[in-house]
Amino acid sequence: MKLQSEEGFISDRDIMIAVISNIIGLLTLTLPRLLAANTNSSDGWLAIVLGGGIVSFFAYIVSKIASSFPNQSFFSYASYLVSKPLAVFFTLMFTLQYLAIASFQVREISVLAHQYLFDQTPREVIALAFLLVVIYAVSGSHAAIFRLNVLFLPIIIGGLLILILLPLGFIRTENLLPVFQTDIKGYLKATYSSITSFMGFGIVLFYIALVKSPENTPKMAVRGVLVITFLNLLLYIVCIGVLGNLTTENLFFPSFDLSRTVDIPGGFFQRFDSILFVVWTMIIFTTALMAFDIAVMTLMMVFEKLKKIKVIFTLSPILFFISMLPKDYLELTKVSSVMSSFIVIYLVIVTILLGVAYKIKGGNQNA
Template identity: 45%
Template structure:
């Protein structure tokens, strides 16, 4: 069968806006309420989400402002202009290595969660391989096609999240949210750290704005796009605390899924709503993993220009699988994931700052090639 090709690989600024929440809303949202409740008191974790969200929105806007200075240019190309080609090769290789590990983490985490809630008799290795093959198939095709999948999936994902929240309102106890503002400064800092790392997907603005035809409005729309997960995370966290209480939320591995398990549809025609929720949420994790792997391919393809994209995907996929299967238990997976996301966040901000400063020092003008 001949693969379908889009007429071009261009995308719109609205697709960037949709892609940002799509890559952010991955496996992290399943355990985020627990992570925040573990370091804060009562319902104070929402402050970490909001503070981290404001920082993430600002970083997203600044990175987008940097990228639009070089319209219709790839990350590798404008980095070569600002920092020189040899440095751009090193920077891109490090980005590829980091996001290779992010992809591996996403694949392993979705396999672990699927085994726990859906396929308890299926080996983790089989689940991970099956999911990875679907992601590989998606990334091997049109890059613009990935963005169109985001636009199709995101409304469905937001609808199912809203359904979970609505059907849990009757169990919500506002008294569970009290007392307020009892967390110390260190707790707020840890909460903000957990919040910021949950938005690490903003890196995509560096790599995909070059595909936008008219990127003048892209920084503003990218900032709007980051507002979606911020609002959703705050509502979800408050709902978990209001339904389960602080102590129970701290001890639940995946509070978001437990919220879905508590849903009771009137009439009793759907008794296991969490299965529907999880199947839909796989779409979100698919979006995140596909774009993470595509960043790896994009970086490597920019360096090895004569190598076919599909060959790169085929060579990279076994590495993703091997790295994802290396952690031996859930604690090692969590440590691997938190370390990798921290590294991705720090590296992205550092490179963005260096590019900003060097572009100013060297007097690189808009559209320079």
């Protein structure tokens, strides 16, 4: 059950890049707020390190399992490991989950654009414009998606580095001290928040099937997670140092507001938040793109006879509809927290079940 004509064309480095661009997403914008709400001063950094560590472990297991079935789709090796009916269930759940993720991204980009850029343009129009580009990209080949990731990565990382470096001069030590004043409960909550922000690593389950020789892929996936851990760590410390713990807790998008704090001398680029907005759009675009792609891909694994383009055109209106469901920002926040809990729990369950089955069957006997 191989993916016809599409197998084995990406390298394991592409997986690392995909993991990076998928994890950096909306939650990068809000993560400092979630951490600051549960920890004192700059203690949230520990939660990021812990979260990153735990997620790297999971990313390793998941990609280890996936890469021991080279060029086989998730559905095919899941059927082998945990029987076919269960695999159908798992796969369809992933379809729903990634569809929800993609619509959440579409909704949030429209909220963000609406809030910081256009206040006249209807939210639906912004969302639709964004979605159309996503649809166009998904309609192409998988190879195109990975090339796009490679193309965007320097811009995304560069943008984040600018965001981190420019406000360095505004850091106040009084915001960073004292250290380790948070109670255990706060750390646990913060670590959980940080884990939810790393959930993008789940894509390796599906994309490893496309890797030519996946021996090193687990290492690469872990490396991707570690890169993000490091970036998140820097971003968090700068956020707390510049804005302060209490302010970070009270900003909706602290990472974005960081760019509004800084004036670049010289007048021309006095405000660089509008330039960074381009980077954020790209960041959210790659996440939405891969989420939608996986939703389409998983559906086609179960229903092999379907045509890709038809699946896309059926799912797109549904996606748009879901994205417009939440009424206001409060509902959106609730949806976001329920969704991320679900993603975490589901991914952990799937990983454990597959892992146990993998151990019992003693690896891939067919290989």
